[in-house]
């Protein structure tokens with residue numbers, strides 16, 4: 583009950599909060615740019631010309647709508663119907679383009695000439711570089727030094743697309759430090775620059791805006807399942823890093839009875855839970871705290887220091903989670919679940935063999951979870967296939983080598 587009411591409220595007259603979560607916990611220098619962005623976005627999403635341009639790019643550049651595919655062999659194996667929402671077929675190979683297209687168009691509409699973005703493994707950086715090229719916006723991407731070393735291909739991709747990658751040398755030199763640096767840049771550059779956040783995290787309006795831009799996944803999936811089955815699914819499962827692909831598909835079913843399963847990264851397998859963050863499961867094991875401008879569930883030590891997350895899937899390797907998901911989990915509308923590295927690898931291998939689809943390691947968490955917990959999904963379900971696995975082959979090969987397969 584609570585979830586729906588609050589959600590309706592945010593839709594009609596957006597508040598900055600989702601229950602206890604969300605808000606704008608930022609230095610004063612960021613209040614003005616956030617206010618300008620929120621006002622611009624709320625105005626533009628009601629503007630027919632703006633939405634027309636966005637929808638036309640989503641269709642002709644991104645390749646939407648994506649199919650809802652009945653995975654016959656997987657369904658046979660599980661003895662129940664499982665559909666895949668094929669975000670792996672979006673240009674670039676993942677759902678990320680839905681969000682960056684919308685934000686870049688907002689930026690352009692309000693006269694910005696430069697985009698900045700943060701990236702961990704490089705997927706959001708590549709998506710940002712793609713829209714930067716497409717819309718003629720200068721693009722600079724903050725990336726931790728450690729990640730630059732680990733993700734040479736994506737660094738090269740961004741450079742091919744005309745973006746500049748800025749190495750981040752502070753902290754753990756990974757994603758969370760890249761976000762800090764990008765926010766610092768934005769505080770001094772917002773007159774010309776838009777900060778393109780990659781997920782439903784961060785201060786208002788990002789969680790709201792990114793969820794709405796990704797809600798195209800859920801809107802399509804709801805229509806498609808009704809057309810195919812004449813009924814709603816018993817469950818929808820999606821992997822959760824920051825939570826944008828999950829919120830995108832969940833938003834189509836929030837008012838229904840459909841069970842919404844948020845599959846987080848269990849990493850190397852959780853034993854002691856909270857102290858050692860060898861995982862990325864904030865909804866399951868996180869504490870309440872502030873990260874990157876929002877009150878949410880985070881991985882932290884007893885002194886409030888952010889712990890480093892871990893997952894074999896780079897896109898799930900984030901010590902926070904979107905505040906709206908934290909709220910929906912707290913009020914019981916979203917069911918948090920966990921899949922560890924091995925479960926994800928099982929999902930990747932099985933889906934490849936059964937369906938001829940190699941899923942991203944991130945999406946493989948949801949597939950692996952379904953394979954191990956078919957009862958949680960029911961007779962008819964949808965798994966959000968957030969991306970394709972081509973980018974992960976080196977990681978998978980290395981892992982298989984290490985465990986001697």
Ligand SMILES: *Cc1c(COP(=O)(O)O)cnc(C)c1O
Nearest residue numbers: 823824825826827897944968969
């Ligand atoms: C980035 C990424 C994710 C995780 O991000 P969310 O905001 O949680 O969706 C999941 N899947 C793929 C393929 C990604 O590239």
